Amino acid sequence: MVYRMIFNQSAYFGRGAIQEIPGVAKSHGFTKAFIVTDPVLVETGTVGKVTDVLDAAGMPYEIFDNVKPNPPVECIKDGVEKFAASGADFLIGLGGGSPQDTCKGIGIVAANPEFSDVLSLEGVADTKHPSVPIFGVPTTAGTASETTINYVVTDTANRRKFVAVDPHDIPLVAFVDPDLTDSMPRGLKVATGLDALTHAIEGYVTPGAWSLSDCLSMQTIRMIAANLAKSADGDVPAGEQMAYASYxxxxxxxNVGLGLVHGMAHPLGGRLNVAHGVANGILLAPVMDYNKDYTGEKYRDIADAFGVAGAYDMPLDQARQAAVDAVRDLTVKLGNPTTISEVGATQDDLAGLAHDAFNDVCTPGNPRPATEADILAIYTSLM
Structure with a gap:
């Protein structure tokens, strides 16, 4: 079997990493930045930290902050128009998943105008040209949009989220600067941290996983198990580790895909506007329980990462249950919701949620094949 791995051309890590942006831009011959961000980051001064660096280097820029959570098609279309009028030659995706996913959509459509409807980017998009060059600058520790070939868009007309998978959208350079993630409020640290944990666990047990991806996923699980709760409580060094773990x-x-947690989380965002990390947190332990008999020995590693004594000595079924329990206990400790009724779901929503989840691009990556009836049963159990 042949495995493909696609990474950023380069990446910078550590406090002060954003200071490298102008020099890297100039080394590529770029002359003007188009910064894609959201109004909150403008108001809190986070955007100013980056624009101060650009100002000091004499590099012009334009700010586009028409970004909304669970980014809708309309924001991407607006951004494409604004970018075309700006005279900029590279993009900076500054923020969490929504600004960075919006940025990817803008960059792809600007370079591939035949996809200007945005909806046609769903799934594995057949684009011909690489995105307008993107610098990914995360301000949360969860989505890892700065280093992925995926982005998520909301089809507002049909109240659903869809995933675009496209190697052409990966940011050229990533700048992971914990100075930008320190100020996240506790709720956002929890939600984005649970998102990162879900990425790591789903990436570890998906059938497409292999030796290199396993190294990355397992290291992340250990880092998150050790640091997420402490980071949520304000521990600055733990927050720094979470920023790196997300990446x-x-x-x-x-590169290897996700699974049913994401497949079921996306409809909660698309239909009910539930924050993605919150949705993942609700679903992670229940879906792990659903999958546990289809994961070989890997739950032993997860249990051990969470400090379960004797994880490699106990019977396999006990080790699997211990891994599920450890993740459930962390979710409860963090105060994330544990039912979908807490985030607004009603019995009337369940059939539509299950239909969308069954058809989500992430669902086939699950280690246990799931029917629409299976998915409906999981949602129902979480009411």
Whole structure:
């Protein structure tokens, strides 16, 4: 079997990493940045940290902040128009998943205008040209959009989210600077951290996983198990480790795929506007339980990463259950919701959610093949 791995051309890590942006841009011959971000990051001064660096280097830029959570098609179309009028020659995706996914959509459509409807990018998009060059600058520790070949868009007309998978959209360079993630409020640290944990666990057990991706996924699980709760409580060094963990697992899952947690989380975002990390947190332990008999010995590793004593000595079924319990216990400790009714779902929503989840591009990556009836049963159990 042949495995393909696609990574950023280069990446910079550590406090102060954003100071490298102008020099890297100039080394590529770029002359003007188009910064894709959201209004909150403008208001809180996070965008100013980056624009101060560009100002000091004499590099012009334009800010586009028409980004909304669970980014809709309309924002991408607006961004494409604004980018075309800006005279910029590279993009900076500054923010969490929504700004960076919006940025990817803008970059892809600008380079491949035949996909200007955006909806045709769903699934494995047959684009011909690489995106307008993107610098990925995360301000959360969860999505890893700065190093993936995926982005998620909301089809607002049909109240659904879809995933675009396209090697042409990977950012040229990533800048992972924990100075930008320190100020996340606790709720966002929890949600994005659970998103990263979901990436790591799904990337570890998906049938497409292999030795290199396993190294990245397992290291991430260990880092998150050790640091997520502490980071949520304000521990700055733990927050720094979470920023790196998010990137590391992105390198893996972007290349080997995800599974049913993401397949079921996307409809919660598309239909009910549930924050993606929150949805993943609700679903992760229940889907792990659903999958546990289809994961070989890998749950032993997960249990051990969470500090379960004797994970490699106990019977396999006990080790698997211990891994599920450890993830469930962390979710409860963090205060993430554990039912979908807490985030607005009703019995009337369940059939539509199950239909969308069954057809989601991530669902076939699950280690246990899931029917629409199986998915409906899981959603129902979480009411």
């Amino acid at each position: 590391i697992t992105g390198m893996a899952y972007s």
